[in-house]
Amino acid sequence: MVSTFTAQRCIEHFTAPDTAVLGRVLREFVADGKYVRSTFAYLGWLCGQPESGTAAQAVASLELLHAFALIQDDVMDDSATRRGRPTVHRQLADWHTRNHTGQGAQRFGRSAAILLSDLCLLWADRMLREADLTTAELDRAWPVYDLMRSELAVGQFSDLLNDTATAPSLEAVLDIARRKSGNYTVRRPLELGAAMAGCTREHTVALQRYGALIGEAFQLRDDQLGVLGDPCTTGKPLGDDLRQGKATSVTVIAREMATPHQRNQMKTLTAALPRSADDDPEWVCSWQKLIVATGAHSRVEQLIDQRVVAASHLLKVARLPALPLQGLMLLAEKCSRRDH
Structure with a gap:
């Protein structure tokens, strides 16, 4: 559900060749989530209402909110790995090193990761808003x-x-x-x-x-x-x-x-x-x-x-x-x- 929504947004926004890396990195990151917050939210729903696909989609938006939080947290802590992979800002820095000349790969990675996390925050809102509640x-x-x-x-x-x-x-x-x-x-x-x-x-x-x-x-x-x-x-x-x-x-x-x-x-x-x-x-x-x-x-x-x-x-x-x-x-x- 979240992976599908994220893939659709990536296709919608990452149309320029140089932005394809953002879609790849983000889709992998979101796919690795454990859905802890979404599960708690859905259990909260079940305390007052029956099972609902609409409610499940709405609370799944929390996974994108969590992606926003983790990406920024890793930038602030300069963490090297997350979920067994290089952190998002490290992956983007490595991509810059391989594909662009000049200095500034680390700065690029941190800056690009912050922008990508901002998109996660916006898309979390959108997913909740479009869930047909x-x-x-x-x-x-x-x-x-x-x-x-x-x-x-x-x-x-x-x-x-x-x-x-x-x-x-x-x-x-x-x-x-x-x-x-x-x-x-x-x-x-x-x-x-x-x-x-x-x-x-x-x-x-x-x-x-x-x-x-x-x-x-x-x-x-x-x-x-x-x-x-x-x-x-x-x-x-x-x-x-x-x-x-x-x-x-x-x-x-x-x-x-x-x-x-x-x-x-x-x-x-x-x-x-x-x-x-x-x-x-x-x-x-x-x-x-x-x-x-x-x-x-x-x-x-x-x-x-x-x-x-x-x-x-x-x-x-x-x-x-x-x-x-x-x-x-x-x-x-x-x-x-x-x-x-």
Whole structure:
């Protein structure tokens, strides 16, 4: 559905020979999506309405919104890989190197990726608008959709300011995670689907509370994978957050739980920061061993478990329809126990 819509837009807009690369890169990127946000939004819809192809098309637009967010996030972080492939800006830079003379391939790649992400944002709107929802359904959807996009942008800005040098608290880090990722991944998509469907206030509140808890669990797992995950499975370079000095839940908890000797080791590792994690794999390995030794890994697992248990309890007393209830219970486990 999203791949077909994206292919149609690429044919419509990338008519000049030099723009064909944009269509190829974008179609591959969109095809690799996991549809997490769209699935949550559709489950929100099912809490108030029966299954609907129109609703499924409407919420599938979130995959294009997510493509916009990921492409820009990779530019800001200068990430090398995403989903097991070179990031979009790296692919476009490589294309420039192969097909054009002169300097500036890296700048071209970043600039072209930002423009391509802007198209994803516009096409996400168009896909939602053209999904044949009723006027009332769309009118209920837009305020939630606008809030989700605004929170994403503000959360991303806060993430730019987020670094270990400022020694933020765990609550401050989790607040950024909620706005940048948790709400955007789980809570707002659920609210979007529920708003489209005209769900009762009782069901909407239950979805909001569940979404907040599972959104946090999702981000906690993401932080854990960013430090201790397998790059072959996650599709992202290991140690990027460490190299960039980002204060994530894992690193903040590690500092809070560290002994004086372990804190000195952290200072030594920070001072020896490599240009990229690939330049010194042993540096990343040393951080991993140190974080595990502090007990931070186990503490993050406890925090994830607490949120999943609380969310599951909420669902059991929320009196949701059987089909979305089953889906939400399953996704609570999938999002918190995933390995990528």
